[in-house]
Amino acid sequence: MSPTSVTPASESLAAAFAPPHGEPGWLAEARLAALGSFQAAGLPTTRLEDWRTTSLAPLSALTLFRPRPDAEGPDLKALLERAGRLDGPRLVFVNGRYRPDLTRLTGLPAGATLLALGDAIREVPDRVRPHLFRLAHPEAGALTAASAALFEDGAFLHLPGGAAVAPPIRIIHVGGAPGGVAAAFPRLLVVAGEGALCTVLEHYLGMDDQAYLVAPVAELVLGAGARVDHYRFQEDGAAAFHLASVHVEQAAGSHFLSHALSLGARLSRSEVHARMNGEDGECRLSGLSLADGHRLSGHLSVVEHAAPRCTTQETFKAILDGHARAVFSGRIRVLPGAQKTQAYQSSSNLLLSDDATVNTSPQLEIFADDVKCGHGGTVGRLDETSLFYLRSRGLDEAAARSLLIYAFAAELVEAVRPEPLRARARALVAARLPGGVRLLEAA
C-alpha cells in the first residue's frame, strides 16, 4: 500500500471535524468511522484510475475551513436574484448550512415530506436511516467519506407511493466566505415511493473572487415505476472547486433523469453512479460543460444494468476555450442476466482554441449476450461552411460564431423539461457565451 499523502486540505478538513451536538448514536458512529476512512485515504490523487486526468493538486495545497453558521457570507441577495424568482418549494443553504429564513417548504401534496436533512434526522429518523450513506457509502471513496463525516446539512425529500410533485423543488447552494477557503459538504436524499413523481433542481452559485470547495453528495432511491428528474445548474464562482457525486438506485420500471449544466468553478467534477435493479428501467444522463481559461470540467458516470430490458442514454457535450480541459468518462456495466439492455453514450466536444483539450473514455463492460450497446464521440471545431453560410446571410463573424456555439449547446439547454427552468438554463448558458445575451433578445 502506498502511504497516504497528508495534504493541507485533508489535514484541515479532518481538524474541522465537529459533529453537531445531539445527533443520534448511529449517525455519530457513522461519522467517526467515515472520518477514519477519509484520513486513511486522503484526497484522491491522479494515481487512482478514476482521477488519472483530474488533478486535485491545486485544492490539496489549500487550507480549508468550515464557516460558522453566523459567519459573514457572500452577497446572498444578488446571488439569489441570479437563481431566479420562481414559485414553488425552495430550500437555501449557505456553505452547506441550512437557511430556514430563505426557505419555502410549501406546494407539496399530502403525505410528502420535504425537510432539511438535520430536521429529518430528528423528526423522521426511520425514513432517513435506512437510506442515508447506503448508496454513497463512506468506504466507496475519500469524498463520500469526507461527506459522511463532515456534512453540515442537506435536503430530504420523501414521497409515498403515487405522490406527484408538479412544481420543481429547487435547492439553492451558495458558497464562499471572505477571508478563507470555505468547505461545504451538502447532501441530498430523495426517496421516491412506487409510482411517485418529482423534479428536483440543485442550483450552485457563489463568490467569484474567493476560492471555496463544495462537495455535494446526492442519494436518490427510486421505487418501482417512479420518475425523478434531477437537474443541477452548477454556476459556482470562478475560483471554486465543485466535486459532486450522485448515487441512484432504480427499481423496476422507474425513470431517472440526471442533467447537469456545469458552467462555473475552476475545477468541476460531476459523478453519477446509477444501478438499475429492476426490469424496464430507464436512465438518462446528460451534461454540458462550458469552460475557458485554465478551468477543468469533468462528467463521469457509472451505470450498472443488473436487470433485463433497461435502457441507458447518455449525452454529454463540452465547449472549451483558452487552455480549458474537459473530461468525460462513461462506464456502462451490463451484468450477467441483464438481457435486452439498450445503452448508448455520446460525448461531443467543441474546441474554440488550439490549446483546449478533451479526455474522453467510454467504457462498455458487457457480461450478457443479447444487448445493444454503443458509444460515439466527436471532437471538433466550428464548421467553416456553416460560418460562411451565416455570414453570407449578413451575420458578422462574431455573431455567426456565437450563434453556432449556442446551437451546439442548444440540445442540452432545451433538454431541461420544465419551462421555467428551461428559460433559466437558456439565460445562464447564453450569458457565458460570446455575444450570447444578444442571441436571446432576438428569440
Place this chain on the structure above:
Amino acid sequence: MSGEVLLEIRGLTARVGEKEILKGLDLTVRAGEVHAIMGPNGSGKSTLAGVLAGRDAFEVTGGSVRYDGQDLLALPPEARAARGVFLGFQYPVEIPGVGNLYFLRTALNALRRARGEEELDAMDFLSLAKEKMKLVELDPAFGSRSVNEGFSGGEKKRNEIFQMAVLEPRLAILDEIDSGLDIDALRVVSKGVNALRRADRAVLLVTHYQRLLDHITPDAVHVMAAGRIVRSGGRELAKELEQTGYAWAAEKPPLGLSPPQHLHGQRARP
C-alpha cells in the same frame, strides 16, 4: 432594355489550395438581367459563385470584381450581403439548434442595421415571413424547425428561395438551385426567382441543366469550361446545349470562340 452595370468581372483568377480553378473570367451583368452560367462539372461554376459571395476556401489570385461601383473582393461576406449580394447554396447547411425563422430574422435585422435601417420587430417580421412562405409554398411548420435540419433536398432549396425572398437581394447568385428538384419543386423555386425579378436587380443562375431555363427565361446564357466563359449567347444557346452537350467545350480551347462581349451587342466595355 437593360439598366446600369451591376456586376463587372474582369480577368478573374482563383484557386482552391494549389489548384487553379478560375483562369481569367470576364462577365458583365446589368441591373434587370438574368444570366445563366452553364457548363460541365468541374468547369468552375460553383467556384465563381463562392468567390462572388466571399467564401474563404477560394483564394482570388488576380483580376477584379466590381459590384455597384465598389470593389466587391475587398469586402467580407457579411458586408457583401449588406450591399445586396445573396448566394443560394447548392448544398444548404444544416444548423441544428437554430430556429429557421429566428435565424432569418437575425440575418434580416443584421442587414437592416448595416444599412442604417430600423430593425423589424417580431410581429412585423412574422407577417413578412408568412407572406414569403406562401410565395414559395413552404409549410409554416418549417419556420420553427432548425435551419435545414432534416429537410429534404427540395425543402432545402425552397428554404433558400424563401430566405432570398425575405432578404430581397440586388444580386442573387443561385448555385445549382435546380439540382435534385422534382418538377413541382422546380416550378415553385422558379416562381420565387421570377417574383424577385425587377429592373434594379439581377440574377446569376448557375446550372448544369437547361430545364430550369424553361421556367426562368434568361437574358443571357454563358458556357464555362476550364475556368473561363467560352461562349455566350441568348436563351437559344441553352437549347442548343441540350442537343450537343458540353463535350465540345471541354475539347476545344476557349480561344477562338466568340468572346462574350461580342454577343447581344450590349457588352461594350466602358
